[in-house]
Amino acid sequence: MLYLLHESQEKESVEENILPVLKNIEYEPVSFPLDKEFDIDADSCLLLFLPDSALREIIPVAAKNKWPIAILPHPENKFTSKGLGVSEDIEDVITQFTECDNPYHIDLLFCNDIPVFSSINIGDIFLLSQRHGKKNFFQEVVNIIRNIRKASSLSHHSYQISTDGEKVIHTSALGIIVVEHASSSLISKRLLEESSINDGAFQAFVLAPQNLMVLLWFFLRSLVPSKKTLTKLPSFIGKIKTSNLQVAGKEPVDYTIDGEKKQAEELNIEVLKQTLILKQQSVYSDKTEKENGRKSIKIEGLPTGETRKELIKRSLPILPRASTEQFQDLFKVLRNNSTISTSFMVMMILSTLIATFGLFGNSSPVIIGAMILAPVISPIVSFSMGMVRYDVPMLKESFVTITAGTLVSLAFAAGVSLVIPLKVLTPEIEARLSPTLLDMGIAVSSGIAAAYAHANEGIAKSLAGVAIAVALVPPLAVAGIGIGWWDWEVFSGAILLYATNLAGIILFGGLTFLFLGFAPFKRAKMGLVYTLVIVVLVAVPLTLSFDRIMQEANITRALEGATIQNVVLRDVRIRFGSPMVVSLRLVGPQDIAPQRIQEVKKEIEKKIDQPVRLEVVSAMEF
Template sequence: MLYLLHEPVEKETVEEKILPLLKNIKHELVSYPLDKEFDIDKDSALMLYLPDAVLREIIPMAAKNSWSVSILPHPNNKFTSKGLGISEDIEEVITQYAECEDPYDIDLLFCNEVPVFSSVNIGDIFILSERNGKKNFFQEVINIIHNIRRVSSLSHHSYQISTDGEKIIHTSALGIIVVEHASSSLISKRLLEESSINDGSFQAFVLAPQNLLVLLWFFVRSLVPNTKTLNRLPSFIGKIKTSNLQVSDDAPMDYTIDGEKKQSKALNFEVHKQAVLLKQKSIYSENTEKENGRKSIKFEGLPKGETRKELIKRSLPILPRASTEQFQDLFKVLRTNSKISTAFMVMMILSTLIATFGLFANSSPVIIGAMILAPVIAPIVSFSMGMVRYDVPMLKESFITITAGTLVSLAFAAGVSIIIPLKVLTPEIEARLSPTLLDMGIAISSGIAAAYAHSNEGIAKSLAGVAIAVALVPPLAVAGIGIGWWDWEVFSGAILLYATNLAGIILFGGLTFLLLGFAPFKRAKMGLVYTFIIVILVAVPLSLSFDRIMQEANITRALEGTTIENVVLRDVRIRFGSTNVVSLRLVGSENIEPQRIQSIKKEIEKRIDQPVKLEVVSAMEF
């Protein structure tokens, strides 16, 4: 016998849409709620045309009495059919019932003795939960836009999580999502491989992002239409696989079971094995993953200790914010690095000497060796932190150390240039006499690399040291050579390059610390303004120099390889002055007379639209 359960108000709908499909099946209509005496024998079954709220009552009752059930799709059945993986077509469900000889045993997850068909959402996880069970990409986008006004007020809540009665972690998180299988929520679809509803366990995901940026990035990745799961669990998500779980807090927790809002100080999750006898097909009935009894717990990235307490106090920041432990560890290192020491001075002298000899020898490998030895990165990064934290003692100590290192480097480079009886502008020296905005770009990249490497323990500090040394030690040595030669052009060009890189590194190193959350913007504002002004002042001569390089490139491009009066122009070089000097080689098939060179000069001036002095080397082609 088949008993078709329905609510009294829907009797007409049942008679019109369902009864004609049951004409070959012995059945009886039963109105819900049931009479106290209602009972069925083991050969009978229930067919349920009921909404989610009623199914949450009748299915545990059926499980307790070992009644077989078939669930028909209903306008207000948004979670049960999807959660159990059954068809949402009435005719197909009835056909499956008729063809099903032995009911399928299905596990069922309970939260505080209430059955869970889809998911339990604890706390503020609306951004990663599906709305009314919908799966459409654009509907999910609309969902987040609808709730975007709540993003600024998101904050962590405290949670004590236990399993088998033993506490495993006291953490904070935006919320927790509990699901029995992969299809239950937006987040589980991207983090779980296809899972079974009959493995005797469920999954709990603890969402604990420490800033909105990482949360929104994960949300965007989750919405992208893709059937593949993410290869790696994001660091801000903890994952627990178990057969029972307890979540508690001192204050009442807001949570939803399949969209129904509830509140409690303690939640108890437990899987009832083979609780439901399902007399119809489920997409999970063929997934026969066996229960292995193993728990899986991954929560390395969840906040604990002081970090947990700080996150509970405030709303979730947009950008990363360093924890107290992170700040204390980094600050100790930078405080030490800001102080002048014998080791710093010795290494500064040695790196300068090596760089100076390498510049005279025109040896790139020797200069690179000096870059590796240079210790000047340490006080510069400390100065950047002192600037954004407006820490006056650190600023003073860093400034003294940087100044002392600069003066010592200039003095020793000047001394070497006086001792060595050579006054030749080698290509390595000449390369550091005309800084441009391109060098500012190098300084910016170096400053970001230095600050990031110091804030991240997983990156070797030496990598940042090499990056900064590239920009600082050689120009300092060249400036010292300019002092030794008493040559203003050599000194001014190199010291401008040094100042450029120093200012760029300090400013963007500080900005990096600011973005990584090591200082509040209000405190960093004044230091950043002063440094930015210095960068702007330095950028003025750099832009002029960059403009000069552009002019040189345009002139070279206009003349190199061209033919004037059957003479080919080769090896074009430009020297700027009150009147620019064009140096080149004229290649022809015969000797070139002075009158002809004058004619070529006029044609060159016409092509580049400016007067020039011409220096030529004549060559004959045979």
């Protein structure tokens, strides 16, 4: 016997939509809720035309009494239909029901004795709840933007998680998502391959991001259309596969079951294996059981101990915050680096001497060796940390160390320039007299690299490469040579380059520490503002110098290879002055008379729109 179960107020809908399909099938209509005496024999079946709320009541009863069921599409049973993977077409359901000789025995997920068809969302899982129907890419973007506005109020909650009666972890998290198969939520679709509904287990994802940036990045990745799951579980997500789970918090736990809000002191989640007899096809029943329902626990990235306590106290920060262990290890290193010592002074003197001799000898390998030896980058990084943490002792010690190293370097470079009887601007010296915004870019990148290398012990060996990139000692050596020669142009150009490197590494090293979570922004902002002012002041002459280089490049490009008065201009060189000096070679088929050179000069002035003084080498082309 077939029993058609429906709510009494939906009798007209049943007569209009269901009965025409059942015209050749014998059935008996039954109103929901059922009488206590209601029962069916082993050969009978319940055909359910009910909303989700009613199905949550009847399905556990059917499972307990071993009643076979088939679920008809209903305007309000989306969670059940999608969760069990049954057809939403009435004729398909009737066909499957009539042709089903061997009913399917499927698992049921329960939370505190309530059946779960889609997902359990515990805590602040505001963006990862079950989606109703299909959404296109634009709708997903709008949904994320709308919900990210709530992000500033997100905070961790304390959860004690157990399975099989044994404690798994005491952690903190935004929340936990529990699903039985991959298509139950946005996050499970990206992290799970298609799974069977009959593997005797469910998946619990513990979301514990320690800052909003990693959460936002994960959401953006989830938006990218892809049929593939993520190959690696994000570090802030814990994954537990089990047949039972207990979740408790210090306060009553807020959660939803298929979108319905609830609260409880403790959640007991379990799967009852093959308890429901389904007399229709499920899209999940034929999936290959790859893991055979074996328990697995991956919780290495979840916060515990002091980190857990810190995350519970306040809202989720935008940027990362370093752990207590990271603070202690890095501060110990940077405090040691900020202190002036004999070894620091000796290495500064030796690196300066090597750099000075290399500059006079025009030897790049020797200068590179001096860069590697120079220890001055270490107290500069310490100064960056002192600035963002507003650690006055560290700031003072670093400032003293940097100042002492700078003065010693200038003194010994000046001394060498006085001893060596040469006053020649070698190419290596000249290369450090006209810093531009390009040098600021190098200093910025090197400052980030230096701070990041200090924060990550495993890559600290790359500091030699950073020292080469920043090149702190060679500009100091050139400035010292300028003092020895009493040449303001040499000294000012080199000291500007040194100041550029110094300001760039301090500011962007500090910003890197801030981004890595070693200081709150409120504490760091004053130090960053002061350093930014210095960078801006340094950038003014750099901008002028860069503008001059651009102007020189434009003039050179305009003149090089140009033909004026049947004469070709070659090897154009520019020196700025009043007027500008243009040095070039004139190539023609015959000797060039002075009068003709004057005509070339007038054409050049007309071409670049300013007066020039011409230095000419004449050449004949045969």
